[in-house]
């Protein structure tokens with residue numbers, strides 16, 4: 349198998365690690381993830397550690413510190429490591445121990461935000477979660493999706509609402525104070541009443557962070573086939589829009605700050621003086637700030653300017669390609685200055701704080717008005733964007749037509 353040579357890079361502060369194993373494929377999922385491959389976990393973990401060592405060997409020895417975040421938030425983002433999937437919580441603790449030992453050479457874990465995505469239904473015991481914590485993991489993200497058992501079955505999830513609650517309680521008991529829960533709205537059979545009940549439960553749990561996503565019917569999935577075949581129905585756009593608006597109201601009243609189109613953080617003292625709440629997910633902030641990050645693992649993506657990187661997809665191809673090449677890239681896409689600007693705009697506009705003009709200058713080497721002054725003026729006149737001396741951001745109306753706004757910058 350031939351793979352593009354990886355680029356040299358100045359040391360990164362953000363690392364995404366893809367764990368492509370799941371107990372079962374959910375009906376709506378089109379991620380790069382595989383069921384019934386648990387017997388390959390040990391070989392995969394060994395390959396992932398080898399890949400991290402290969403990246404370490406390529407890092408420039410004297411990295412300039414990344415300044416991207418400072419312009420927006422007046423403070424550097426902490427370094428971050430994110431175990432995403434797939435279902436990272438299918439890995440034994442010994443696997444996390446090995447991977448974190450390997451990643452220490454790239455991003456020492458002591459001062460990093462380290463998140464692990466977990467699914468209820470995997471053995472998320474208090475002991476397992478306490479073990480993660482003792483390895484330095486300090487943030488857990490739980491894929492709950494809905495608290496309606498009937499819908500969980502339609503989605504092909506392997507857990508019940510009670511399992512989700514038990515997983516959340518176990519994370520609290522294990523000492524995690526940074527816990528995210530993921531939910532989806534616009535699901536088959538989901539009524540406004542059941543969504544409202546879910547939102548109220550979420551507020552009752554007092555989670556510190558939640559991500560709420562509208563269902564996307566990916567064409568290649570069994571769920572999409574069931575909907576197009578008329579076997580099940582999903583709420584229409586009006587109902588789904590109403591669910592999103594209900595979330596805005598209930599979470600605001602429940603003490604949460606929305607800081608991104610799909611993300612809310614429980615308000616903490618001092619948040620009013622911050623551009624993003626203290627409880628925000630710093631790893632995802634790195635994406636929204638279009639910062640450099642390194643991706644490792646099967647199908648992982650990375651951003652090492654001037655390139656976007658993507659990895660070999662299948663587990664066994666990945667393991668074989670690591671043996672042969674060290675870093676198994678499938679593609680290396682060069683980005684032009686215009687691409688970098690477009691990405692900085694459409695990622696940054698997802699944040700309620702918007703994109704700071706200083707950040708655009710620092711990240712893209714160009715002033716907003718020099719590259720898109722007329723476009724911004726038109727969108728401001730149309731009521732979709734607003735700007736002040738420091739930043740440009742979506743208006744409430746612009747938030748409803750976000751994709752339309754983003755398209756102006758591509």
Ligand code: SF4
Nearest residue numbers: 370373374377433434
């Ligand atoms: S658990 Fe997540 S990654 Fe795995 S199949 Fe379900 S939706 Fe996809």
